[in-house]
Amino acid sequence: MFAADATVTRESMPGLPAALEALQAALGNKVVTSHAVREQHANITTYLPNEPADAVVFAQSTQDVQIVVGLCAAHRIPIIPWGTGTSLEGHVNAPQGGICIDLSGMNRILAVHAEDLDCVIEPGVTRKRLNEDLRDQGLFFPIDPGADASLGGMASTRASGTNAVRYGTMKDNVLALKAVLPNGEIITTARRAKKSSAGYDLTRLFVGAEGTLGIITELTLRLQGIPETITAGVCPFASIEDACNAVIATIQSGIPVARIELLDEEQVKASNAYAKL
Known part of the structure; x- marks a missing residue:
């Protein structure tokens, strides 16, 4: 609060x-x-x-x-x-x-810099809305927490998702932001230049602060190119340890895996029961 x-x-x-x-x-x-x-x-x-x-x-x-x-x-x-x-x-x-x-009415996509792989948006823009707008340019915003959340809320809560193994979380994908401070002043945490070591890293300070430091009113986000092909696979393992070792080996081998999810025996039973399988 x-x-x-x-x-x-x-x-x-x-x-x-x-x-x-x-x-x-x-x-x-x-x-x-x-x-x-x-x-x-x-x-x-x-x-x-x-x-x-x-x-x-x-x-x-x-x-x-x-x-x-x-x-x-x-x-x-x-x-x-x-x-x-x-x-x-x-x-x-x-x-x-x-x-x-x-802040849902602050839902404008202010700029898309396709050549720089970034965009500037207001906090009420949702993840699905942004990706729909970016699709024709072959770009997407990769953080997927599941719900169609607002990107301002995702930044404020430092949201993650199932593809964090490849693309990171919100803290890795917010390049700059504008916020209103508790005294009513407006702050911009960074400029568009990617290579800059000047000043404090205020952007990461606000990402995950849950509104306690200020209210985010504008975001500059890192974008990614849409993969040409996507392949999924399901692998059974005899134990949780075997599954974890397979994940470690996969990541260390350099395979560009976007998502890795683990379901144990109880989760599989619950999923099958829900799907009436």
């Missing part, structure tokens, strides 16, 4: 009504306080109950985010960034109340 601490509660936020009034004056109908919308943005899949924020702001630009952050900082109100709500760990819950910023 961004711009919050454990001492903040709804009872300790006397400035909330004034902040909501100021937000509505500045952003109009982008600010929504209806129970249904707030509940939707607190939907989690853990054992914890849903605890919605006090309002949801549907941001359309970095400037919108900056306005929300500035007002919330002035009134010590927590902020919860929201992309597509696919997180399974309760990131979008608001136990202390606060303002939820919905």
Whole structure:
């Protein structure tokens, strides 16, 4: 949770009504306080109950985010960034109340530099949407966490996926980003030059910070060429140790494997039962 601490509660936020009034004056109908919308943005899949924020702001630009952050900082109100709500760990819950910023409307692909194998996007762009746009250029973004998550959320949670063995995780594929800091200032962590050793590696500091250091409003991502052919294989092993040794030997041999997944006996039984095999 961004711009919050454990001492903040709804009872300790006397400035909330004034902040909501100021937000509505500045952003109009982008600010929504209806129970249904707030509940939707607190939907989690853990054992914890849903605890919605006090309002949801549907941001359309970095400037919108900056306005929300500035007002919330002035009134010590927590902020919860929201992309597509696919997180399974309760990131979008608001136990202390606060303002939820919905970034799904910031969904523009700002630039694709095919010759440099990178692109610039807003945080609400989803993985599938980006890859659909890149397909005609023979490119794709390789990180696949399973769900069609927003790329801003994937960066904030340092998402991984089944093909990390070849392409790495989000920390390896975010080249630069723009973020709004807790005081409302905007920071750009890096330029487009690939070879640069100047300054701190702020990009990796923000990737995986889960919104605690700032709210990401723009991302520059590394792209890959779509493989000409893809082949899959299934190999049974007598033991987990044998399977692990085979994985080690495969990687050490230099075979360009994109995905390696292990299913033990119980997982195979569960998969077969689910598929009614």
